[in-house]
Amino acid sequence: MSVLVYVEQAEGKFKKSVFEAVSYAKAIADQQSTTLTAISIGNVAESELKELGKYGASKVLNVNAEQLVSFVNQAYASVIADAAEKEGADIIVLSNSFSGKGLAPRIAVKLKAGLIDGAVELPSTDGKFAVKKTAFSGKAFAITELTSTNKVIALNPNAFGVKENAVDATIENFSAAIKQSDLATVIKEIVRATDKVSLPDAELVVSAGRGLKGPENWGMIEELANLLGAATACSKPVSDADWRPHSEHVGQTGISISPNLYIAIGISGAIQHLAGVSSSKVIVVINKDPEAPFFKVADYGIVGDAFEIVPKLIEALKAHKA
Amino acid sequence: MKILVCISNVPDTTTKITFTNDNTEFNTAGVQYIVNPYDEIALSKAIELTEGGKGTVSVINVGEASNDPTIRKALAIGADDAVRVNASPRDAYFVAKQIAEYAKDKDYDLILTGRESIDYNGNQVAAMIGEFLDIPSISIIKKLAIDGDTATLEREIEGGKEIVTVKGKFIASCAEGVAEAKIPNMRGIMSARSKPLTVVDAVAVEEVAKIVKYETPAPRGTVKLIPADQATELINLLHTEAKVI
Numbered sequence: 001m002s003v004l005v006y007v008e009q010a011e012g013k014f015k016k017s018v019f020e021a022v023s024y025a026k027a028i029a030d031q032q033s034t035t036l037t038a039i040s041i042g043n044v045a046e047s048e049l050k051e052l053g054k055y056g057a058s059k060v061l062n063v064n065a066e067q068l069v070s071f072v073n074q075a076y077a078s079v080i081a082d083a084a085e086k087e088g089a090d091i092i093v094l095s096n097s098f099s100g101k102g103l104a105p106r107i108a109v110k111l112k113a114g115l116i117d118g119a120v121e122l123p124s125t126d127g128k129f130a131v132k133k134t135a136f137s138g139k140a141f142a143i144t145e146l147t148s149t150n151k152v153i154a155l156n157p158n159a160f161g162v163k164e165n166a167v168d169a170t171i172e173n174f175s176a177a178i179k180q181s182d183l184a185t186v187i188k189e190i191v192r193a194t195d196k197v198s199l200p201d202a203e204l205v206v207s208a209g210r211g212l213k214g215p216e217n218w219g220m221i222e223e224l225a226n227l228l229g230a231a232t233a234c235s236k237p238v239s240d241a242d243w244r245p246h247s248e249h250v251g252q253t254g255i256s257i258s259p260n261l262y263i264a265i266g267i268s269g270a271i272q273h274l275a276g277v278s279s280s281k282v283i284v285v286i287n288k289d290p291e292a293p294f295f296k297v298a299d300y301g302i303v304g305d306a307f308e309i310v311p312k313l314i315e316a317l318k319a320h321k322a
Numbered sequence: 323m324k325i326l327v328c329i330s331n332v333p334d335t336t337t338k339i340t341f342t343n344d345n346t347e348f349n350t351a352g353v354q355y356i357v358n359p360y361d362e363i364a365l366s367k368a369i370e371l372t373e374g375g376k377g378t379v380s381v382i383n384v385g386e387a388s389n390d391p392t393i394r395k396a397l398a399i400g401a402d403d404a405v406r407v408n409a410s411p412r413d414a415y416f417v418a419k420q421i422a423e424y425a426k427d428k429d430y431d432l433i434l435t436g437r438e439s440i441d442y443n444g445n446q447v448a449a450m451i452g453e454f455l456d457i458p459s460i461s462i463i464k465k466l467a468i469d470g471d472t473a474t475l476e477r478e479i480e481g482g483k484e485i486v487t488v489k490g491k492f493i494a495s496c497a498e499g500v501a502e503a504k505i506p507n508m509r510g511i512m513s514a515r516s517k518p519l520t521v522v523d524a525v526a527v528e529e530v531a532k533i534v535k536y537e538t539p540a541p542r543g544t545v546k547l548i549p550a551d552q553a554t555e556l557i558n559l560l561h562t563e564a565k566v567i
Contacts, residue, residue, distance in 0.1 A: 102461030114530030198481030304550030
């Protein structure tokens, strides 16, 4: 019995959310008095793999096959399930990322395992293996018990934090037999906006709504976000009107986020929007309507015109950084 | 082309979520149910792909008879027929297994779902069906085009997108962007009443997970209002008090 964590790489590097998943998996391994093994698939340098030891992975399985250089969930699921069986791992942890969401369910079926997606806490230690997860798009949490022998947990980004727990990681090559039928999906192109912070992983988010009046007014939002090193987001009416791309829409029917800081500018705070952002640690609301429902869930609020306030914040931030 | 669309019956997006029975059950009192919004996108795409006699669209739901109005809504939007697997949808594993069992000998060219249901937000069912049926699954797609036997899909990834192609049968979960959600017209609503809705029995599935309790988020403290003419004070507070910048 041991814990296996899948460490998702992008262009040979691990992101913060991966170190978070390793930290979380290590804490579960400690609860279960067992060890943590990580599995990396794709072309990752040994120095980068060694980094995983810093967060408690004592062994790293390195799968570097030509057919597996880019992410094909079907094939990756086969490799991870195979590794879990060979390692005798009964708890598999991964990040609840876009790729993780396509991967975890397939691993769960292969291992006849219950799956917790969107986990936000460690499992309970009262004899039941129950994990708190987000439900109803952020309006509630469901504490879900996994009753199966094998268990799969997909951890929400920014839910657990990165915790250092240094061990010396031994790196082993792991070769898996890959079925041709697992490679039916062919990746043609990957487009990454490298100059922008990715929204689901972002610690700071600046978001704006209809109060901005038009897409031409987003310059100040982007400037504020750039100064903070924040990602930009928007409300549903804004993405519906094509002022901003759908990938920026946060809320019940967009994406749910839980950054350390969420700044909402010109967003009234409809229940559907709040659902997607209410787990943010600190919420700032800037709105000219003092009755805007968003103020009820905000930590800090400024009642006023965004077109006056945002430029002032930009100046203050420049001064703060200088 | 024969398409199957999986639909989920979920509380309306404006629902205030509460629980009963010592927070172990979702409080359904007064709740309006709708077709899961992402599933509507999937359904709308399926209708688009089959328009002009190019195929058929079936919808499937795992649920009890109380779901029938939601299923009729999907028929009103434009599905040709519907099937309901008569069972309480225990969890994603259970639902995916029921749908896979139903679909395995029906020869669907394409199966679509929404990216997630807005109640349990699992995003599990599509990839689980894919695994049960041993076909490719592509999660959280933003675009889908089909040309002959090859489909081209755009999938969301952190900070970007990935373009993938797949030949043959597959399942995909749809996000915003795949299609505009269609609104049922009067003819659709009238014809929905007479379209076939078949009810089938569920198969036995081992239990792998169960919800033991619900929690609602802790209420936040009261908002600290900063006068508009002192807006720059916010930066100081975020730095020294909230310690987030």
